[in-house]
Amino acid sequence: MATDGVVQAVKRVGLDAGARVVGVAAAEAFRAGVPEGFRPEDILPGARSVVVAGGDGPTAGAWRCPDHRVMEITGYDLRENVAIHAMCDYIERELGYYAVQAPSLPVHGHEPPMSMMHAAELAGLGTRSFAAHIILNPEYGLLYYAALITTLPLPADPPLAEPACPHPGCVAMYKRIGTTPCLRVCPACLSGTLKDARIETSTYDREKCHSRAQTYGIGSFQKALLAVVNEDDAGRRREMIHSDFFAKSVQSVGFFRDSIAQCFECMRVCPVGRKHRKLK
Ligand code: SF4
Ligand code: SF4
Structure with missing residues (x-):
């Protein structure tokens, strides 16, 4: 070791x-x-x-x-x-x-x-x-x-003893009004319950989130390409290829940014680590 x-x-x-x-x-x-x-x-x-x-x-x-x-x-x-x-x-x-x-x-x-x-x-x-x-x-x-x-044997770090979520402020909010900042901002994708200041149940609808948070990528390029090749009208095909959606999809593939998000709202309201985003 x-x-x-x-x-x-x-x-x-x-x-x-x-x-x-x-x-x-x-x-x-x-x-x-x-x-x-x-x-x-x-x-x-x-x-x-x-x-x-x-x-x-x-x-x-x-x-x-x-x-x-x-x-x-x-x-x-x-x-x-x-x-x-x-x-x-x-x-x-x-x-x-x-x-x-x-x-x-x-x-x-x-x-x-x-x-x-x-x-x-x-x-x-x-x-x-x-x-x-x-x-x-x-x-x-x-x-x-x-x-x-x-292959280098290194001494391991232990998993965290205390979870980072929920933040104490979120626990207080949950006690007061039965929700947390992230659950409140995205009820379509997120739901869950707290018990004794710990996550008791948690549901994340990845399919819904994907349609908001990862709008452009390999999947959107494939979808848009299929629509283009199935379009008979040459003028409409041209419009589709030069559209903002198709251009962004191509760009996302070109920069290999398939997994990078377009929605950050649940993280924008999360208090954990926020102090590092407060500068002069
Ligand atoms: S990334 Fe956006 S869509 Fe996905 S869970 Fe968070 S707030 Fe909801
Ligand atoms: S806002 Fe952040 S800390 Fe609070 S419950 Fe949501 S993910 Fe957890």
């Missing part, structure tokens, strides 16, 4: 490359909740550890822009991926162990081979929330996660 000094050195490389937080999970911790074929050792034989990096996504300034569409265009830096590659390089070149970025996008079909949400939970970086089951970090709230798998 690597020493604490090695763990801290790996984490420092990730933090210096732009990650807000870095945590470590043991590869074997995935066995309890992940079926065979989707575990770290199925991607990297001999895997011992999974290192997870959380990045900010939109800047505090992007959150303030009155045109919410700006976040979709320029709000992300995706540096959690850069941090992961910097740590992979460090582990391979300086320490001599294998490392590979954990696949968070589908290699075929529609499902990614590994869940970054589950990896972040196991690495002690956050817990599932009422809001679209997004993993909230107790300090920074919404973060975007990437991970690496390595």
